[in-house]
Amino acid sequence: MLRTLHLLVLLLVTFFSFAQEAPKREFRAVWIATVGNIDWPSKPGLGAAQQQKEFIDRLDFLHENGFNAVIVQVRPAADAFYASEWEPWSKYLSGKQGVAPFPMYDPIAFMVEETHKRNMEFHAWFNPFRALVNSAINPNPPSHATRTHPEWVIHYGGKSYFDPGNPAARNYVNQVILDVVRRYDIDGVHIDDYFYPYKIAGKTFNDQRSFAEYGAGMSIDDWRRDNINKFVETLYKSVKKEKMYVKVGISPFGIWRNNRQDPTGSATNGTSCYDDLYADVATWVRNKWVDYVAPQLYWEHGHRLAAYDVLVPWWKSLCKERALYIGMGVYRMVNATQPVWKGYGEILKQVQTERSYKADGAIMYSMSSFDKIGSGLSNQLKQAEYYGSIAIPPAMPWLDNTAPAAPRATLKVTNNQKSAIITWEPSASKEPLRYLVYKFNKGETVDLNKSIKLVAITQKNVFVDDDPDFIHAQYVITAADRLWNESKPSEILVYR
Numbered sequence: 001m002l003r004t005l006h007l008l009v010l011l012l013v014t015f016f017s018f019a020q021e022a023p024k025r026e027f028r029a030v031w032i033a034t035v036g037n038i039d040w041p042s043k044p045g046l047g048a049a050q051q052q053k054e055f056i057d058r059l060d061f062l063h064e065n066g067f068n069a070v071i072v073q074v075r076p077a078a079d080a081f082y083a084s085e086w087e088p089w090s091k092y093l094s095g096k097q098g099v100a101p102f103p104m105y106d107p108i109a110f111m112v113e114e115t116h117k118r119n120m121e122f123h124a125w126f127n128p129f130r131a132l133v134n135s136a137i138n139p140n141p142p143s144h145a146t147r148t149h150p151e152w153v154i155h156y157g158g159k160s161y162f163d164p165g166n167p168a169a170r171n172y173v174n175q176v177i178l179d180v181v182r183r184y185d186i187d188g189v190h191i192d193d194y195f196y197p198y199k200i201a202g203k204t205f206n207d208q209r210s211f212a213e214y215g216a217g218m219s220i221d222d223w224r225r226d227n228i229n230k231f232v233e234t235l236y237k238s239v240k241k242e243k244m245y246v247k248v249g250i251s252p253f254g255i256w257r258n259n260r261q262d263p264t265g266s267a268t269n270g271t272s273c274y275d276d277l278y279a280d281v282a283t284w285v286r287n288k289w290v291d292y293v294a295p296q297l298y299w300e301h302g303h304r305l306a307a308y309d310v311l312v313p314w315w316k317s318l319c320k321e322r323a324l325y326i327g328m329g330v331y332r333m334v335n336a337t338q339p340v341w342k343g344y345g346e347i348l349k350q351v352q353t354e355r356s357y358k359a360d361g362a363i364m365y366s367m368s369s370f371d372k373i374g375s376g377l378s379n380q381l382k383q384a385e386y387y388g389s390i391a392i393p394p395a396m397p398w399l400d401n402t403a404p405a406a407p408r409a410t411l412k413v414t415n416n417q418k419s420a421i422i423t424w425e426p427s428a429s430k431e432p433l434r435y436l437v438y439k440f441n442k443g444e445t446v447d448l449n450k451s452i453k454l455v456a457i458t459q460k461n462v463f464v465d466d467d468p469d470f471i472h473a474q475y476v477i478t479a480a481d482r483l484w485n486e487s488k489p490s491e492i493l494v495y496r
Helices: 002-020 048-064 107-117 167-183 208-214 220-242 273-277 281-286 308-318 345-356 376-381 468-472
Strands: 027-032 069-075 121-126 130-132 153-156 159-162 188-191 247-250 323-329 361-365 409-413 420-424 434-441 454-458 462-465 473-480
Touching (some): 027 323, 107 121, 220 281, 308 323, 308 345, 345 361, 420 473, 454 462, 462 473, 468 473
Parallel strands (some): 069 121, 121 188, 188 247, 323 361
Antiparallel strands (some): 130 159, 153 159
């Protein structure tokens, strides 16, 4: 009887440990919003050194908490967080539209370099059609598109938008984005949920002129969806023509369609991408015009209109051939009044749920929320079953599935026999590589899928293990390219 009970306990412990092990491949990102100085910089007009320090502090926090990517808003409203021939410097940097940071530096180049130092991905986030955050004030110079092409601009709800129905306006937005793709070593282009604006009761989005010119017999709803489809298709194909490896991701509102509107929609009852924002995400996924989708699922489990646990499997069923990253609303924890958001339990449960449905990761909104909710969530994320082990982003074989060659490695020990030094030959690859270091117990089966065995990612060709237990360990090294295609392992290295 005791033996049976012991075996049962052992099986339960083994199962629990297996169930809680974090995946090795998982996108773990945070949105860093710049509009209104939501997340960075903390206020407009800071000196360049202070801006840089704040961003580095952000990166260090995320790296320490197991994140491997940032989504940074570089074009909040037809302005730029970089030197641009198309649009002026953002007022959220210097405090005045069109004025560069002082002393002068290139924020995107700086942010990309610092992000890559930490082996994290940098995705440049663009708001495509927002032209002015305040229709009554246009701070832009005479050369700006809002002034030279007033026919592109539609005022709605106190803000101004480039008209997605105007082909020239769509092309302009695409060219602005492609300028960044060409000039900077970014890993991804990220578009948020603002295509056509969210509807305001009693207000009309006045695109009748462009509809009359370009509507071609379609209903206005179908025409608007077609405009966004054309924009997304052109953007995707244009980015790939420039740099195939730059990922294109879109973060739509969390409901595509409700099943009362379409039997293929989700069992929800709320605003929808398709009907209200004219964003037909399902068409983009089916036509493979995106590399990843990150729906904003900012509702809790069991929500009466849009339950998180209903939407995650729906989106997974759509994204069978493209990556799915779940957008999570950490901001809901800030000054929460609903019991479900008082504490970190809901977010941790959301991580578990998206993993259970084999989503490819998560993006949390937004960075400054972590400043306001205390350390409870970050302390939990550091646990091994959440983000405490190293994870690398999912591979995207439709972009490239050729892995680098396996490194040729050797192991030596220091003269005092207290550290193991592993070195390997630098790869001849033309692109920068990262190297993954795995550590197993002697005699243990080498399984590269076990995230807990991945102990380091480095861009160098040396790894030093100061753990005296190295004499009972075995190591292997792999190489990963910028799309995280991973090589076969090196030979097994052990201390002899």
